[in-house]
Amino acid sequence: MNDAADGGxxxxxxxxxxxxxxxxxRPYAMTGGRTEPGPSSGxxxxxxxxxxxxxxxxxxxxxxxxxxxxxxxxxCRTETQSxxxxxxxxxxxxxxxxxxxxxxxxGGHVTVSMPVPPAQLPDERILREVIDGLRAx
Numbered sequence: 001m002n003d004a005a006d007g008g009x010x011x012x013x014x015x016x017x018x019x020x021x022x023x024x025x026r027p028y029a030m031t032g033g034r035t036e037p038g039p040s041s042g043x044x045x046x047x048x049x050x051x052x053x054x055x056x057x058x059x060x061x062x063x064x065x066x067x068x069x070x071x072x073x074x075x076c077r078t079e080t081q082s083x084x085x086x087x088x089x090x091x092x093x094x095x096x097x098x099x100x101x102x103x104x105x106x107g108g109h110v111t112v113s114m115p116v117p118p119a120q121l122p123d124e125r126i127l128r129e130v131i132d133g134l135r136a137x
Contacts, residue, residue, distance in 0.1 A: 044098045046084040049113040052076040065109075068092065068100055076110055 052073060065073070071090050075081060081089070087097040104110040 044083050044101055044112065045115055046094065047082050047115050049080050049082055050076050050086060050101055050104075051080040051111050051113075053109055053111055065104075065107075066100075068096070069104060069109075072097065072100055073104060073109055 050072075068090070072086055075086055075089050083097055083101060084094065086092075086101065087094045090097065092100075101110065101112065105112055
């Protein structure tokens with residue numbers, strides 16, 4: 001590349017650089033090339049709720065977490081958030097957040113509450129009978 005007037009590389013016209021945002025970090029670089037969370041994490045649903053573990057602050061200082069891991073952990077400390085909310089607040093792709101939350105879950109830094117699968121929800125007929133019974137009272 002040509003050197004710019006200030007002595008640095010001339011990145012104008014480069015599609016991998018945004019003058020306001022800085023150099024682009026590809027999603028696979030944040031996840032170490034992984035596209036799925038670890039095997040013990042399972043599939044993290046968009047509405048799965050993520051909360052920082054009670055001792056997350058102590059453990060986070062002891063181990064080496066990446067900046068994206070720490071950002072997600074900070075977001076979870078203030079309030080329980082869904083995977084989709086974390087992705088929006090951290091301005092990261094959902095796939096990346098799923099992998100990073102899986103890492104945090106395996107490290108014991110967060111707890112995840114999975115939604116109830118639709119097959120395990122009560123039948124609509126039963127719910128209507130309960131409502132009708134309550135109305136009869």
